[in-house]
Amino acid sequence: MKIKTTPLSDTPLSEITRCFNEAFSDYFVKFNATEEYLRTRWKGARVDYNLSFGYFVDGHMRGFIMHGIDFHEGRLTAFNCATGIEPPYRGKGILGEIYKTAIAALKKHGVQSSLLEVISINKKAIRAYEKTGFKIRNGLLHCFKNQPKINIETNKEIKFYKTKNPDYKKYKPFRDYAPTWEMTSKAFAVFPGEFDFWEMKLKDELIGYLIIAPKTGLVQQFAINKKYRKKGFGKMLFQNTVNNYENIRVNNVPESAEATVGFLKSTGMENHIDQYEMVM
Template sequence: MEFKDLELVDLEELLLVFNTSFSDYVVPFHLSLEQLELKIALEKIDMNLSVGVFEFDKLQGFILQARKEENGKHIVYNAGTGINPEYRGKGLVRKMYDFILPVLKEKNADVLTLEVIERNDPAIRAYENLGFKITRKLLCFSGIIELKEKNTAVSIEEMDNFQWKVFQSFWDITPSWQNSNAILTDREKRYKILGAYKDQQLVGYAVYNPIARKVSQIAVDKNYRRQGIGTELFRIIEKLTGGQSVSVNNVDDTSENTAVFLEKGVGLKNWLSQFEMKKEI
C-alpha cells in the first residue's frame, strides 16, 4: 500500500470511494460529482493537505482536510474520512494520519479538528485512540419552515458583504468549522447575507446558501431578542427555499434558546447530533 496526498487524484475516483465508504455509514449518504466539487469549494478542502491510501495505484481510502488560521492558531479540519469496506480493520486511518502529520507540522499546524456523529461509537473510540478529545456537542436541524406571527416593525434587506465585527457582537456561541468566518469569507457570492433592521439599526442577520439550502449563521442582537427578528429572517429564507426543506447544521447545544427557537419557532427538527473533537499537535 502507498500513502500520498490527493493533489493529483481524479475526482471521479474519489467520488466512487467516497460514496462506497458512506453507503453503510450510520447515516448513509451519496454525493454527485457536482456536490463533491461544491463540498471541496465551500469547505476550502486542500488536496495537498489531504491524504489517500492506494493499492496498485487505485484509491482505497482518504482523509479530506482543510486549513484556516483563527485566533493565532493554524487549525486543520478533517472534512471527511472514508475507507472502502474491504480495507477496513487494517488501521488505515491511523496510518494516513501518521503519513500526513509531519507535513502538517511543517506547515505549522497547531490543532486538528473534526466532527463525528454522536452514536458512531467505533469512530469516536478510534479518534480518541488517536488523541482526539470531545470538545462540544453540535445539533443539526432540518425541515420545512413553518412560521406564525409577523413583525411588521422589522425590515429585512440583503447585504452586499459580511460585517463580521458587528455580526460577532450578536454571538453567544462560536460557529463550527463549516460555518466559520474564515470559511465563509471569499465566498460571498455563493450566499445570501440578510440583515434585519429596526429603526434603521442592524439588529440581526442570517447567512444563507441557496444552492445547498443551508443557513450557515443566524444571530440577533442580545438587546432585541424575543421580538420576532429571527422569525422575520426565516420568513425571507422560507421564500428563498420555495417551500423546500432547509437545514441549520452544527448548532452548539449549550445555546438552548437557539435550539428551542429552531424547533418551536421555525418548525425544524433536531434529526442528528455530532461531537466536535480536537487534537493538539
C-alpha cells in the same frame, strides 16, 4: 499487493469522488456526491490536496482524509472535513496508517492543531479517532431539519435587505456561539456568490442577520441583537427565510446555546442528528 499512503495532489477528483461515495455508502447520512459538489464544498473548506491523503491498494484508492488548512482560534489548524474507508477495508487499522503519514506532514507544514466533526452515535469512528490522539471537546452540536412552521405577522417597521457587503464585525456581538469551520466568513469569502446575506432592520437599526446557502437551504449563521430578543423578531427573521427558501436546515448549534436550541425547536424544526467536535 502494493500498499501506499500518498498526498492527493495528483489524484483525479473523479477517483476521490468514487472512493468517497463507496466509503459513505452505508453511512448514517446518505451521500451521492458529485465531483462538482465536492469541488465546491472542499474549496470553501480550504482543502489542501498536498496535505490530504489517500490509502492505495494496487493503485486503487480505498481510503482518504481531506484536510482544510487555515488559522482557527489563533492557531494554524488542519480541519478534517472528510474521512472515509471503503467497507471491505475497514477494521484493518487503515485510518491509523493514513494518520501516521498525515501527522508527520502536518507537523512539517507547521500545523499546530487538528480538528474534526463526528456524528455522536458513530462510536466506532470516535474510538478510532481517540486511538489516533483526538479528544472530544465541549458538548454536542445539534443539527436541525424540516421546514420551519411559522405564522407571525411581521412588524410593519421591519425591513429585510439582501446585501453583498456583509459586516461581520457588526454581526459578531449578536451571536451566542462561534460558527464552526465551514460556516465562517473565511468560507464565505471563497464563494461569495454561493451565499445570501440577509439583514433585518427596525427603522434604520440592524437588529438581526441570517446567512444561507440557497442551493441547499443550509443556514450558515443567524442571530438577533440581544436587546431585541423575546419580542418575536427571531420568528420574523425565519418567516422571511421560509418565504424565500425550501428545505431549510441548521447545523452545529452547541447544546450550550440553549436559547437558540429552544427557538429552533419552537419553529417545528427537528433535532435529527448530533455531532461532536474533536481536537488533537
